[in-house]
Amino acid sequence: MSVITRTTLDPVSRDRSDDDGQADSSSTDSGIEAPQRSARNARTRILTGSTALALLVGGIYAVVGSRQLSDNSFLTHLATGRVLLDSGLPGTNPFLYSSESFPIPSYWWSLILATVEKLTGGAGIRVLTALGSAALGVLIVRLASRSDSTSIESVGESVTGDTVSEGRSLLAIVVPTVLATVCVMPFLNSRPQLPGFILLALTVLIWNERRSPWWLVPVFAAWVNVHGTWLYGIAILGLFGVAELVEQRRVNSKRVLALGAAVTGTVLGGALYPRAFEIMLLPTRQFGNETERAALRLYREWRPVAVDDPLFWLLIGLGLVAVFGSVQSGSGLQRRWASAISAIGLVVLGLSGVRMVPIAAIALVPIVSSSLSRLGTIEMVKGRVATVLGTLGLIVIAGAIVHSAVGPSYDLRTYPTAMVDRMVDADLIGGDTKSLTHDYVGNFLEWRLGTEANTFVDDRPGAQTFIDYATILGANKGWQQALTKADPDVIIWNEQYRELPQKLRGSSEWVRSKKIGEWLLYCKPELVDRCKAI
Numbered sequence: 001m002s003v004i005t006r007t008t009l010d011p012v013s014r015d016r017s018d019d020d021g022q023a024d025s026s027s028t029d030s031g032i033e034a035p036q037r038s039a040r041n042a043r044t045r046i047l048t049g050s051t052a053l054a055l056l057v058g059g060i061y062a063v064v065g066s067r068q069l070s071d072n073s074f075l076t077h078l079a080t081g082r083v084l085l086d087s088g089l090p091g092t093n094p095f096l097y098s099s100e101s102f103p104i105p106s107y108w109w110s111l112i113l114a115t116v117e118k119l120t121g122g123a124g125i126r127v128l129t130a131l132g133s134a135a136l137g138v139l140i141v142r143l144a145s146r147s148d149s150t151s152i153e154s155v156g157e158s159v160t161g162d163t164v165s166e167g168r169s170l171l172a173i174v175v176p177t178v179l180a181t182v183c184v185m186p187f188l189n190s191r192p193q194l195p196g197f198i199l200l201a202l203t204v205l206i207w208n209e210r211r212s213p214w215w216l217v218p219v220f221a222a223w224v225n226v227h228g229t230w231l232y233g234i235a236i237l238g239l240f241g242v243a244e245l246v247e248q249r250r251v252n253s254k255r256v257l258a259l260g261a262a263v264t265g266t267v268l269g270g271a272l273y274p275r276a277f278e279i280m281l282l283p284t285r286q287f288g289n290e291t292e293r294a295a296l297r298l299y300r301e302w303r304p305v306a307v308d309d310p311l312f313w314l315l316i317g318l319g320l321v322a323v324f325g326s327v328q329s330g331s332g333l334q335r336r337w338a339s340a341i342s343a344i345g346l347v348v349l350g351l352s353g354v355r356m357v358p359i360a361a362i363a364l365v366p367i368v369s370s371s372l373s374r375l376g377t378i379e380m381v382k383g384r385v386a387t388v389l390g391t392l393g394l395i396v397i398a399g400a401i402v403h404s405a406v407g408p409s410y411d412l413r414t415y416p417t418a419m420v421d422r423m424v425d426a427d428l429i430g431g432d433t434k435s436l437t438h439d440y441v442g443n444f445l446e447w448r449l450g451t452e453a454n455t456f457v458d459d460r461p462g463a464q465t466f467i468d469y470a471t472i473l474g475a476n477k478g479w480q481q482a483l484t485k486a487d488p489d490v491i492i493w494n495e496q497y498r499e500l501p502q503k504l505r506g507s508s509e510w511v512r513s514k515k516i517g518e519w520l521l522y523c524k525p526e527l528v529d530r531c532k533a534i
Helices: 011-015 025-065 072-087 107-145 149-155 170-187 193-208 213-224 230-248 253-272 278-288 290-298 310-328 333-351 354-372 383-405 417-425 439-452 463-473 479-486 499-504 525-532
Strands: 490-494 511-516 519-523
Touching: 025 107, 025 170, 025 383, 072 107, 072 439, 107 170, 107 193, 107 354, 107 383, 170 193, 170 310, 170 354, 193 213, 193 230, 193 253, 193 354, 213 230, 213 253, 230 253, 230 333, 230 354, 253 278, 278 290, 290 463, 310 333, 310 354, 333 354, 417 439, 417 490, 417 511, 417 519, 463 479, 463 499, 490 499, 511 525, 519 525
Parallel strands: none
Antiparallel strands: 490 519, 511 519
16 A cells, blocks of 8 residues: 655645644654654554565575586586686686687676685685675565556556555565566576676666666676676566556657667676677577577577476476466556566566576566466554564574675585596696687686687587587587597596497597596597596
8 A cells, every 4th residue: 555645734634723722742642753653654664564574584595696607507507707807808718629610698797706806715705705695685585565556557556756665575575586586596696697697687677676777888788798687687677668558558758768778778887898889799699690590509598498397397387377367457448458568578577588587487486476466465464573684684584694705605516626626737638738628617717727628618608609519419410520529638537428438439549548537538649648647
């Protein structure tokens, strides 16, 4: 219910006076002080309840984000940042002997990672990730705690200052927050997708709360230089804008200005990239070339979400709640179908690829919350309960920061660390020696050896290189030609991927020289003696 602050006396109380002409003191208290005190209490109650939940959820996110550093893609982003600090933007991939053009959509984030590492080591990166994760959790609760802009226009809820004065029930905040959190949790790490999610949440917040559209200029200027999800941010704003236009049957100048500000920020961000606008054109290269599209389809994160994946049903659940609530309640057909159209579009976007799931889930939060607010109410936490929850959230955030700053910074158990250490000592990897290994191990070699890695593939190679790697990985038709084309000196392979070892068994061109743990080392015949000696 809207909170309306009265600043004048009640007419009845104003006319009431004593015989000596003095105004009744009770009328003054009830007319001015009581409403002001009531308004202050209402604002405090709303802020305390939503802030307490935001801090608690932020604490949970911070704990997940404080884990030891292990993500393979992060290792390459950090290695790239080191190169940027040392010698500037490289023209080609400096880590691969299959090197091709090397646009870096995480340019600023890679620089930030390398700078933080230089100043504070891996512990600082863990703290940065924990704080970024906490910020994302807080923003998701904020998205669930405020009305979306369409409900403001159609239902007529009042706006006081720059915040919407509609309070959310506990159910309307908790349900979308929990569902979105489960969708986001698998992606909470030090990759540049984290700042991308934060900027997406800020974008939706600016749109829904009708903040000044000009905030979108710095948001998108930064977004273009930290993660490629900026393109989906523009698509989501366009989806919201089209839904409003279709249902309201009029052009909203402020919405047009918001879209223009987002585009302006994108262009500005593209101009700030060292090779101006190259990063903006990357999507056209990736989606406009058949070889590039074929390579993208080989990445698990780019494949459509499978029906047996829990994320599929979580996203469907978010969409169903949003659509059902929008259609069944609200004030008029106009409001209901605007939200329903947006929700359906976001679900389709999310299901188009695994890495799209958290993007869709974050954007769905305010629509789901708005739908649930009309289906029933559970009183928001307040008073001592809110204080306890908020304090607990702060304690958890502080604990996550301490946990990030102490102990080992990295967990590298999934990588062939022992094998690589011995090969480095024997001068059998990096430098002039070309190695073929798994894409994620290539990321590790780049972090470990820098520009001396000289490996065939990582998770950001050229399109044809990745296609050749996938052929070798599965020992598919043409694998021998792909291996000959790669022309490595040594192969480091996990024995769990049995297809290639089975094909190499008995080969005169390759000799299995060593096994350390689950890792196999194959060498060319001329290197066998050195390989066996490690």
